[in-house]
Amino acid sequence: METLSHHNILVMLLSLGVLLAAARILGELAQLIKQPAVVGELLAGILLGPTILGTLSPELSLFLFPPTGPNAIALDAIATLAIILFLMVAGIEVDLSSIWRQGPKGLKIGIMSILIPFSCGLAAALILPDVLGRPETSPLLVFSLFIATALSISALPVIAKTLMDMDLYRSDLGMVVISAAILNDLIGWIIFAIILALMGNPGVTADSVVFTIGMTLAFTVLILTFGRHLIHKSLPFVQAYTRWPGGELSFAVVLAILGAALSELIGIHAIFGAFLVGAALGDSSHLKERTRFTIDHFVSFIFAPIFFASIGLKVNFMEHFDFKMVALVFILACFCKIAGGVIGARWALMSRKEAWATGFAMNSRGAMEIILGVMALEAGIISHSLFVALVVMALGTSMISGPMIRIILRYQQHLSVADMLTSKYFLHRLQASNPKEAICEMVELPCRTTGLDKNLIEAAVWERELSLSTGIGKGLALPHARIEGLKHAIIVVGISKDGIDFDAPDDKLAHVIFLILTPLSDADAQLAIASEISGIFRNESMLEKALKIKNFTDFMALLRTAPRGWPF
Amino acid sequence: METLSHHNILVMLLSLGVLLAAARILGELAQLIKQPAVVGELLAGILLGPTILGTLSPELSLFLFPPTGPNAIALDAIATLAIILFLMVAGIEVDLSSIWRQGPKGLKIGIMSILIPFSCGLAAALILPDVLGRPETSPLLVFSLFIATALSISALPVIAKTLMDMDLYRSDLGMVVISAAILNDLIGWIIFAIILALMGNPGVTADSVVFTIGMTLAFTVLILTFGRHLIHKSLPFVQAYTRWPGGELSFAVVLAILGAALSELIGIHAIFGAFLVGAALGDSSHLKERTRFTIDHFVSFIFAPIFFASIGLKVNFMEHFDFKMVALVFILACFCKIAGGVIGARWALMSRKEAWATGFAMNSRGAMEIILGVMALEAGIISHSLFVALVVMALGTSMISGPMIRIILRYQQHLSVADMLTSKYFLHRLQASNPKEAICEMVELPCRTTGLDKNLIEAAVWERELSLSTGIGKGLALPHARIEGLKHAIIVVGISKDGIDFDAPDDKLAHVIFLILTPLSDADAQLAIASEISGIFRNESMLEKALKIKNFTDFMALLRTAPRGWPF
Structure with a gap:
């Protein structure tokens, strides 16, 4: 041949x-x-x-x-x-x-x-x-x-x-x-x-x-x-x-x-x-x-x-x-x-x-x-x-x-959570030991780069937190607020080795904290982001893996490759 | 070019x-x-x-x-x-x-x-x-x-x-x-x-x-x-x-x-x-x-x-x-x-x-x-x-x-459940309305073709059933017995549209019944088969699908393609 x-x-x-x-x-x-x-x-x-x-x-x-x-x-x-x-x-x-x-x-x-x-x-x-x-x-x-x-x-x-x-x-x-x-x-x-x-x-x-x-x-x-x-x-x-x-x-x-x-x-x-x-x-x-x-x-x-x-x-x-x-x-x-x-x-x-x-x-x-x-x-x-x-x-x-x-259709693009993350808003070693400190530490990052008023945002997130705590269980907490004048949603990620008590229904400490700031004008963004995050972390092993990551790239790799209810 | x-x-x-x-x-x-x-x-x-x-x-x-x-x-x-x-x-x-x-x-x-x-x-x-x-x-x-x-x-x-x-x-x-x-x-x-x-x-x-x-x-x-x-x-x-x-x-x-x-x-x-x-x-x-x-x-x-x-x-x-x-x-x-x-x-x-x-x-x-x-x-x-x-x-x-x-190594080949099934031992429309009738109906199939003693086997399975009922929940029942003189394991499958009360822990009626007969000499076979079956039916949708099948081939296709804990 x-x-x-x-x-x-x-x-x-x-x-x-x-x-x-x-x-x-x-x-x-x-x-x-x-x-x-x-x-x-x-x-x-x-x-x-x-x-x-x-x-x-x-x-x-x-x-x-x-x-x-x-x-x-x-x-x-x-x-x-x-x-x-x-x-x-x-x-x-x-x-x-x-x-x-x-x-x-x-x-x-x-x-x-x-x-x-x-x-x-x-x-x-x-x-x-x-x-x-x-x-x-x-x-x-x-x-x-x-x-x-x-x-x-x-x-x-x-x-x-x-x-x-x-x-x-x-x-x-x-x-x-x-x-x-x-x-x-x-x-x-x-x-x-x-x-x-x-x-x-x-x-x-x-x-x-x-x-x-x-x-x-x-x-x-x-x-x-x-x-x-x-x-x-x-x-x-x-x-x-x-x-x-x-x-x-x-x-x-x-x-x-x-x-x-x-x-x-x-x-x-x-x-x-x-x-x-x-x-x-x-x-x-x-x-x-x-x-x-x-x-x-x-x-x-x-x-x-x-x-x-x-x-x-x-x-x-x-x-x-x-x-x-x-x-x-x-x-x-x-x-x-x-x-x-x-x-x-x-x-x-x-x-x-x-x-x-x-x-x-x-x-x-x-x-x-x-x-x-x-x-x-x-x-x-x-x-x-x-x-x-x-x-x-x-x-x-x-x-x-x-x-x-x-x-x-005046369609507002809903980005995926992974698309919204940036290494600038990522705290690999959160120092805080309670929710108030965590929010303060995390709010600082976007305020430093965007010129938003730190005190205002911190107060808004904290007020929301007091009315109903945002620890959703499985080691996750999603503190959030809708902010006037914000152009697009901002997500800050903080990882706490020791865990922070966000008063979760399962009494577990929160290790992965997503601070979610959304524009006042976009009523649905907050819910969409929160439900995507809890979907990603539904699998028990995700939290464990998140605690092992070494840098922002590892965290992104984890989110992108997370199993999302594939049908097999 | x-x-x-x-x-x-x-x-x-x-x-x-x-x-x-x-x-x-x-x-x-x-x-x-x-x-x-x-x-x-x-x-x-x-x-x-x-x-x-x-x-x-x-x-x-x-x-x-x-x-x-x-x-x-x-x-x-x-x-x-x-x-x-x-x-x-x-x-x-x-x-x-x-x-x-x-x-x-x-x-x-x-x-x-x-x-x-x-x-x-x-x-x-x-x-x-x-x-x-x-x-x-x-x-x-x-x-x-x-x-x-x-x-x-x-x-x-x-x-x-x-x-x-x-x-x-x-x-x-x-x-x-x-x-x-x-x-x-x-x-x-x-x-x-x-x-x-x-x-x-x-x-x-x-x-x-x-x-x-x-x-x-x-x-x-x-x-x-x-x-x-x-x-x-x-x-x-x-x-x-x-x-x-x-x-x-x-x-x-x-x-x-x-x-x-x-x-x-x-x-x-x-x-x-x-x-x-x-x-x-x-x-x-x-x-x-x-x-x-x-x-x-x-x-x-x-x-x-x-x-x-x-x-x-x-x-x-x-x-x-x-x-x-x-x-x-x-x-x-x-x-x-x-x-x-x-x-x-x-x-x-x-x-x-x-x-x-x-x-x-x-x-x-x-x-x-x-x-x-x-x-x-x-x-x-x-x-x-x-x-x-x-x-x-x-x-x-x-x-x-x-x-x-x-x-x-004198290795006894463990076949998968799907490999053991045959259309001869498959009852698409089980008539029985209680466990005793179901066992009787199902035992008859292998006895007819292999010449095993029907009364003996029926008694063995029933005795086992009385000592501890074999309804394992999620619509499954696994009546079984170890039979002297049997050369290799036999599985009979029966599907009951109306369901049979096998006294399951979740109180659900059994719709898919696997009768498992294993050789007396093979102590592990029964457990291996039972755990494979319960693994296959862990997914809730499997029972629903099993009730919709039209013939033995459909049932085999269902078993072979069932998700088995794939890692994604």
């Missing part, structure tokens, strides 16, 4: 390691500034690809990412496997039944937010094919259908993540938006599958178009009905008669790979098959959370970053950056998608505010658009410049989506 | 899907008959490779697994990534500190079980290089060193699994064996790394040998001291300042890949670097169980099966099966490794019985031997026939290890 040489193996490992490390680091940084991880992951590829590294040091770039030969094939093989597993995870996230549960509302929004962008896109591509840089190899009809689809598709994972971050995922608004997005994706991918099949078939005739549409629809229906039923019936059997959790894990991955192969075999792109199998799997109530998490984590944090970073290696984003085209695509995409969402939402009798939030939510294109772009680029449907414009549009729409919804 | 064509993608997905499916199914079957999964996984490759499928249908074999071209490269790239991740997991399992904890005992066994096989192997290869089929390209010294190493290495994962299956892993004997095996592996891999480096360097001189040995030792020491320290210090930082659990997961995988690249760069094989990084990672008390599990499961159930099955594609096992060589290698391997283990154990003043058990435990070569063989085959050190002999030896030694230890 032909194998990789030692040099090939070395290059493959170096390129994979560097790519994954860069993608994850930039992905984390993107999330720090409240942006989707995919923004950072793509940027990593642009930095390591022809755009930046290839310009600064062509030799290093050629060494790490040779454009031809075994290493190019090896990286493409791993990226292909990665995207198939990623689409499987995207499919698992789809909740088919919620489309029906949301009824006509989701349907109306889903339809309008496809119909309007699709018509606009079709019209624009038919009228201005040259401005959009249609390659000569790409038939006008196929090209126009692609532009129409590219404008219509949504990014379910990004939308879901944005809504989750704002605690809107399980709200009525959230479920309507999600069900509309699922409909969007499903129809978008079916159209795209048809386009790809048409593109692979040079002698396109009316018959072949009908045949492809028929095959795609038949495949979709088959997997989502018969396949789904079969999977649902098989899962208990797999769980009962194989080693847990390995059996179910392999079962799911094998199905996704074979589903991808099957769809490739009948002429639809592999990723569509993986997506459908994922949807069928995720729909089964028998699929265990544990399996979902293992697949989701390994794919989201290993495979997906490799795939998205590898995109940056394909194209020189600087060279192919055509400002006019980028602007045109971006404006057209935003305008017609937001319009579609708003009109659909108003048709579904939602309030004006909610309608605009819906429009901006549906507007984010994220990873899905980029995947679509890669496939179209490789199939020769679009030019490099249009590909760059699509990527910029995908990132831009994803980045504005969250902030715009926050503005429209 | 050079990419895979549609045809390539189709073939890649089909081959991966088929390979993984076959490997997992045969791996599960192997485990059913108490054999290591790797036996089945290898067999899957032999079935799909040139040995069987290639002979039966050369066209299909060529289509699925083309020996040259992009698909051969793609599969090799994925298999290479797989083996690197597998060695990382093997490294994580190594507990470096236990070598020190076990002190001289483990050291003595470790030394003897390397020294004796190594000398025997060296002597045999130097005396009989032609019987062992030395290829002309392989220098005699390198070849002999390889044979010596191949006979000396153990298979830590297989040994660990065998001991765990027998509840011996945490015993004194278990820890001594494990620490000896770790020492074995560490030294074995270092020697092998040196061999590979010598092989890659055609003009071998005394200087270059010294240089290679120096580099390998320096690399090992560097990673296990400085690298280990750095990883331990970095983990809390990663946990504190990245999204959990993605940050730690990526950190571990990136380190393993870069460690592999580094070792490849300095001329040692990549897998050695991954193994060392794994050992350094696993040694840190900061590495979370959750991360270990996610990596372990994805690698053990997806990557490892692909790798081991892909081995079968490389060689025609029938054509290269040389009986004399297979027999020689097998006998030599067993004889000198068992001798080494026994002598070392006796030197460490262990009893004769324990010494023999140690010898057979150390004798299992499993996956590690096969990996060593693949590397040597690809480096041209050994012939195809010797490779086949090594694989047979690796599988054979792993397969006899468990049964032999059981015989030597």
Whole structure:
């Protein structure tokens, strides 16, 4: 068998390691500034690809990412496997039944937010094919259908993540938006599958178009009905008669790979098959959370970053950056998608505010658009410049989506407790021996840096403490007060080795003390923070671990990795 | 960039899907008959490779697994990534500190079980290089060193699994064996790394040998001291300042890949670097169980099966099966490794019985031997026939290890509750309305099929029930008795929709009733079974779920996937 040489193996490992490390680091940084991880992951590829590294040091770039030969094939093989597993995870996230549960509302929004962008896109591509840089190899009809689809598709994972971050995922608004997005994706991918099949078939005739549409629809229906039923019936059997959790894990991955192969075999792109199998799997109530998490984590944090970073290696984003085209695509995409969402939402009798939030939510294109772009680029449907414009549009729409919804709904971001902590407000060795001293010692820290009036705050916290003591048991105390003029919540953490008597119901001394100061204007913040903290410390071993930490970083690590009622 | 064509993608997905499916199914079957999964996984490759499928249908074999071209490269790239991740997991399992904890005992066994096989192997290869089929390209010294190493290495994962299956892993004997095996592996891999480096360097001189040995030792020491320290210090930082659990997961995988690249760069094989990084990672008390599990499961159930099955594609096992060589290698391997283990154990003043058990435990070569063989085959050190002999030896030694230890220690296999259940002894709709009727109804099932005396058993169970009722609360009852003449434990399950009053301490009616009959001779079986059952049903939701099941398969799925105090 032909194998990789030692040099090939070395290059493959170096390129994979560097790519994954860069993608994850930039992905984390993107999330720090409240942006989707995919923004950072793509940027990593642009930095390591022809755009930046290839310009600064062509030799290093050629060494790490040779454009031809075994290493190019090896990286493409791993990226292909990665995207198939990623689409499987995207499919698992789809909740088919919620489309029906949301009824006509989701349907109306889903339809309008496809119909309007699709018509606009079709019209624009038919009228201005040259401005959009249609390659000569790409038939006008196929090209126009692609532009129409590219404008219509949504990014379910990004939308879901944005809504989750704002605690809107399980709200009525959230479920309507999600069900509309699922409909969007499903129809978008079916159209795209048809386009790809048409593109692979040079002698396109009316018959072949009908045949492809028929095959795609038949495949979709088959997997989502018969396949789904079969999977649902098989899962208990797999769980009962194989080693847990390995059996179910392999079962799911094998199905996704074979589903991808099957769809490739009948002429639809592999990723569509993986997506459908994922949807069928995720729909089964028998699929265990544990399996979902293992697949989701390994794919989201290993495979997906490799795939998205590898995109940056394909194209020189600087060279192919055509400002006019980028602007045109971006404006057209935003305008017609937001319009579609708003009109659909108003048709579904939602309030004006909610309608605009819906429009901006549906507007984010994220990873899905980029995947679509890669496939179209490789199939020769679009030019490099249009590909760059699509990527910029995908990132831009994803980045504005969250902030715009926050503005429209006047949403006050609730940070997690770990996000609110800082080493400045951390007292590893609290000196105090009683509550009054502890409060005094802890209040001093924020007052020193922010210029708040120490006496005023101390009095407020102490007054609250006297009215009802804040020792909640299990070694925790949460003294707190609402402070006028405070802009955002402040948490000070103090750790007392000897313990302080905060008059807890279980009579235990408090060792970990969270002083919580919240703005007077934000009535809910205090309760949200307190309930998150007591949730984290529900596990008895947490207190013990907290007393063993050596510094602020250890404390943060403890909070972030605390078990939070995982379902297994 | 050079990419895979549609045809390539189709073939890649089909081959991966088929390979993984076959490997997992045969791996599960192997485990059913108490054999290591790797036996089945290898067999899957032999079935799909040139040995069987290639002979039966050369066209299909060529289509699925083309020996040259992009698909051969793609599969090799994925298999290479797989083996690197597998060695990382093997490294994580190594507990470096236990070598020190076990002190001289483990050291003595470790030394003897390397020294004796190594000398025997060296002597045999130097005396009989032609019987062992030395290829002309392989220098005699390198070849002999390889044979010596191949006979000396153990298979830590297989040994660990065998001991765990027998509840011996945490015993004194278990820890001594494990620490000896770790020492074995560490030294074995270092020697092998040196061999590979010598092989890659055609003009071998005394200087270059010294240089290679120096580099390998320096690399090992560097990673296990400085690298280990750095990883331990970095983990809390990663946990504190990245999204959990993605940050730690990526950190571990990136380190393993870069460690592999580094070792490849300095001329040692990549897998050695991954193994060392794994050992350094696993040694840190900061590495979370959750991360270990996610990596372990994805690698053990997806990557490892692909790798081991892909081995079968490389060689025609029938054509290269040389009986004399297979027999020689097998006998030599067993004889000198068992001798080494026994002598070392006796030197460490262990009893004769324990010494023999140690010898057979150390004798299992499993996956590690096969990996060593693949590397040597690809480096041209050994012939195809010797490779086949090594694989047979690796599988054979792993397969006899468990049964032999059981015989030597007269170990009574404790099956898990799920392993003891059968659909024949399952009453989905118990008719009884009181304990006496329930016992009568349930006792009938085993008596009907085994010919046991119904009245006798019923009386024994009822007598036990009268002396102290067996309703243990939470809707469970565990009526039981020890029965003379019974060969192995029998469990009958009955589910009562209405509930039966087994006089539980929480006054709840029993809905799930396990009738447990154990042999009179086995004093511990009853307690072990009862405590496993109550552990499974500790979670309140289990009873609710048990009442919803539709058949025996559902019930088995419920038991197997029940949360059992996972640490997260």
